Amino acid sequence: MNFLPECVLILLTMLFFLGFGGKPKKYHNVSVIIPAFNEEKSIEHVINVVKSISSINQIIVVDDGSDDSTYDIVSHIPGVLLLHHKHNKGKGSAMNTGLKKVDNDVILFLDADLCEISKKQVEAIINPILNGDADITKTKFKRAAGRVTELTAKPLLQFFFPELGFDQPLSGQFATTKKFIDTIDLENDYGVDIGIILDAEAQGLKIVEVDIGSIVHDHSTLKELNLMANEVVRTIVDRAINYGRLTMVDDLGNSIRMEIMGLSLITFGIFGIFFIKFMNLIVSVAIIVIGLIISIYYIVRIIKMSIRVYRQSNLSSREMIVVFMKTHFPIIISIIILLFISASLLGSVSISSNQISIEPISKNMIIPTSSHSNQSVDIRGPYIISNALENEQNLIRLPTSALNTLQANYGDYIYINDERYQLEQSVNRENDLIRIPSDAREALDVEPDTTIRDSDLKSEFDGAYLVHNIDINDMSNETINNTTNVNLNTTNMSVGTYLTDDSTDEMVLTVYINNTEIGKTTASIEENATYSIYINGQIEDNLKINTTTNGSVFNMTYDNNTIVNVTMESTNSTSNVKFANDQSYVKFLNIHINDTSD
Structure with missing residues (x-):
């Protein structure tokens, strides 16, 4: 197998990671935006946690049309900028409202239902950006992935954005810079979180998934999950269209299909030369040439498209190779098959002073049809003739498959030119070798290193008793x-x-x-x-x-x-x-x- 394409992709990705985009800038102060809808049980705890962090000097809570006491609770907490929607407009819309009042260069988005979130967990989200180690951070936590994540987000992301390898792509807690947020349009609904991640990926920003341990999160109703799934799907598909992923996936799929067709034509042409009687040499060679042209053209296209995807990737080299193997698995298998066929042909080459001969010798499948036969289905041959072992001039050593073809048993005697030889088992790991003494080979007119088909074996021993x-x-x-x-x-x-x-x-x-x-x-x-x-x-x-x-x-x-x-x-x-x-x-x-x- 040729690993050059994988090596090129790995090298390009490593160079990208080493600094094509430059190291993110360091920051000092953070603004936190907390969208809240009917979160009277947890909102005060979330605010108290973020107030305890020195780098957070602006807290913005957007009450998204709550009909409980959320607004009243927040209004009595000092040091909080409280904004209000008369009607529920959605999480993305609440985030947009809060962004209009942001004063700092770093923004933290927190859900208001995190009733047990800690100071340490919040600091884990913002520190990579403050230290200049990331452009955007998103969280993952110890909780079984949600149904929307597993059934909708992950399959779609794997199809359209295979370079993303996040454990929990829909996590609602993340931090980023105002400079980046100002360049994108936020979704107004549950698609806002994944939309931000995909926009950041498209811009080549460094995204870090932070493990914040365990959190307690309110469970959504089935109706809410259905709404969330629809909005997440719509956002992913929209981004796939905007960033050319639909076209790219279609182009990549078509290129893979055409590459396989080219490889298949090469294989068909090779078989035409040696095994298909009605195909003459000119037709077979023409098919091989056409297959080569198609294969070369489309493998170049596939490599270019793959490099374009993987240069934007934040995957490790190992993960990138895994994705490459999954995406191009049909091509890899086709190339392996073609290599095996080519190796078999090279093994059938014989060169003399005036010609080069290529004669593939195939195995023979034996399917017994007689009720008197004790044999099962067997694959036999081809065999290579070799010299007898030292001091074994009266023995012919041959594998069991050759013995069955001759309808003999070990210990039987064979008479060649009136000389008696005993049939014995091949030595270890000589399953395709038939060792014949020189006098017997001379009588049979067969030279060492001659390859014999199983179906021709009896003919080679014609006249022997x-x-x-x-x-x-x-x-x-x-x-x-x-x-x-x-x-x-x-x-x-x-x-x-x-x-x-x-x-x-x-x-x-x-x-x-x-x-x-x-x-x-x-x-x-x-x-x-x-x-x-x-x-x-x-x-x-x-x-x-x-x-x-x-x-x-x-x-x-x-x-x-x-x-x-x-x-x-x-x-x-x-x-x-x-x-x-x-x-x-x-x-x-x-x-x-x-x-x-x-």
Whole structure:
């Protein structure tokens, strides 16, 4: 993945934080504006707290048409400028009224219903501005976020203003400078708080969210919450329109869609070259070029728009990266997919003296359809041919998937050019490697580092004979009828097969001793060929088997008390592994029975 865009954004943001806007100015005196509507229970406490703070030398209370005793209480408190609305006009309107009487450069806005607010909490709000550490402060406190915040404000802010990362964006307690407030128009309702924050963000001011701990706040009624939600939504959408966020989000979304389309065209063109027969090289390359042009054009647009957003951000580098990843996640995934495809193609490159060859080799998904198969869905190949390990010139090591493709077991023997080799398991972490001794490789005409598809593996071993050893102890937990003297530990059978390019009807061979199955395997047959059955190395019968054979093909009593029965049945599938006939180098079927009475 290319992290250059993220690094550029982080660098620009850090430079911005380091002083593009200059450090805020220090101040000394504060004016506090307290909008109040029917707050007779708490207004006096709030006023007494702010009066105890030396830097606050002007207290303005705006009675917003209260019909309780709020106005009367405040009117008897000295040192307070009391303003009055005959009718309730809304929080923003009350704040506007108070602003007309402000004398100081720093303004603190406090709600009048904070019945337990403390001097320490108020000082925490104003000190960052007085010390020149912020242009505007807003509060967060230990209380579960409100329903309006979680259901309306946060989702909209995340969509239109993803660079904002405030825990409680709708907190009503904040402080700022008169210089800033004079440059904006305050909303007249509950949208005033978030409107101020968004205006400050648009101007690039330094906003600090101050944790003031726990506060006690009056709970609003459902009707009041509904009104608040409508006004907050309207304010956020209005600011999104005014600051071009609606257009930007639409442009960004469209650019992301076009970027993904460009990357998809590149991927489609690559697949067209290697896997789609009806697409010639010229068409495929043209699609790739068009995809590249679209991708480059729109990735540049996306980077420019992202930089414009993040330069205004007050997020940390980590938070900014998280936002970037969420916003551009579809593009990132598309690029990762394309990189994996490109890496696979690079791994398929071979260079000779006069040409460069790129031949992707895919894996093979095997889905068994035969009821006689014990295998599950499997992903096999491709395989890389390698040299045999030292002192293993009679062993061929291969992974389980390759063994299953050859329809063999570990311990089986394979005859290549009349030389016998034993099949053994790959060593650790060599799941795609087939180690073959040099003589066998020469006979098979295959070089080290050759890559072979799973579907081509049998063809590579064309003409090789397999002797499949089946031990009764590997078959089941059943026991043979104890009326015989058969030794279970040494009773086994071997079946000879060979590999061809010709795929014919497959059959399952099953061997029973005294009506108990001791082993079975599958392969196809050569029509009208002769197949010989051996018991303990001695030929017992020559069989003519064809694809219509179904049921018992051999039945005899061996050594007076051991009944041997061999059946052949169709599996309704095909195979290019054939049972060895009398013309083959190995035996078709050899059953070894060890009599304990010997």
